[in-house]
Amino acid sequence: MGNGPREVELGDDERRVLTRWAADCAERALPLFEAGAPDDGRPREAVEAARAYALGERRTKRLRTAAWASLAAAREAGDPAAAAAARAAVAAVGAPYIHALATPHQVKHIHGPALYLALAREAAAGGDPTVGEEEVRWAIGHAPPGLREVARRFPAGDLGGRTRQSVLRRLLDEGLRG
Known part of the structure; x- marks a missing residue:
């Protein structure tokens, strides 16, 4: 037996559940990107x-x-809200590739779409933290039971930190595991 991370059970059906939720989160942020870059x-x-992957x-x-x-669109975005919204889309389309490795890094992939949704909405609201926290609550409430089961299989890792991203990630992780 090696010293690497253990594997968790993770099948295509579970990746599809995760990806469907991820697409919902990212789609909620899209208007913030499209407002600044409609073309x-x-x-x-x-x-x-x-979504196409989530549907089969x-x-x-x-x-x-x-x-x-x-990701290129996020880098080219003219404001933080648009950049975060494009990153939510990156996270959503990356969800089908989550690895079945029990590492905290994989949990960041699970959190990504909702985290960037919250950061996008918060930035669009002038940095109002209550807006980001409300989006995290929406994402948690919108998470299907299968997604919660997947999140619980992975270790949370270090959820410390004082950055805004760390605070939102901690709220998201606690809500998905709760």
């Missing part, structure tokens, strides 16, 4: 690719291509 469809294409399509190069394109 840039890269984040929306990423969400559509994620296979994992293909389309997902990775959409993720890279949405």
Whole structure:
């Protein structure tokens, strides 16, 4: 037996549940990106690719291509809300590739779509922390039981830290595991 991380059970059906929720989170943030870049469809294409996987399509190069394109859109975005919204789409389209390794890093992939949704909405509200926390509560309330079961299989890792991202991640993790 090696010293590496153990594997957790994680099948395609569970990845599809995660991806459906991730796409819902990212889609909720899309208007913040599209307001500033109405002719840039890269984040929306990423969400559509994620949804297609969630509905039964296979994992293909389309997902990775959409993720890279949405990441480029995030880098090119003119404001923090738009950038975070595009990153929510990146996280959603990356959800089908979560590894079945029991590492805290994989939990960050589970959190990503909701975390970037919260950061996008918070930035759009001028940094109002109550807006980000409300989005985290929405994401937790919207999480299907299967997603909660998946999240519980992975170790939480270090959820300390004082950054805004750390605070939101901690709230999200506690809510998904609760």
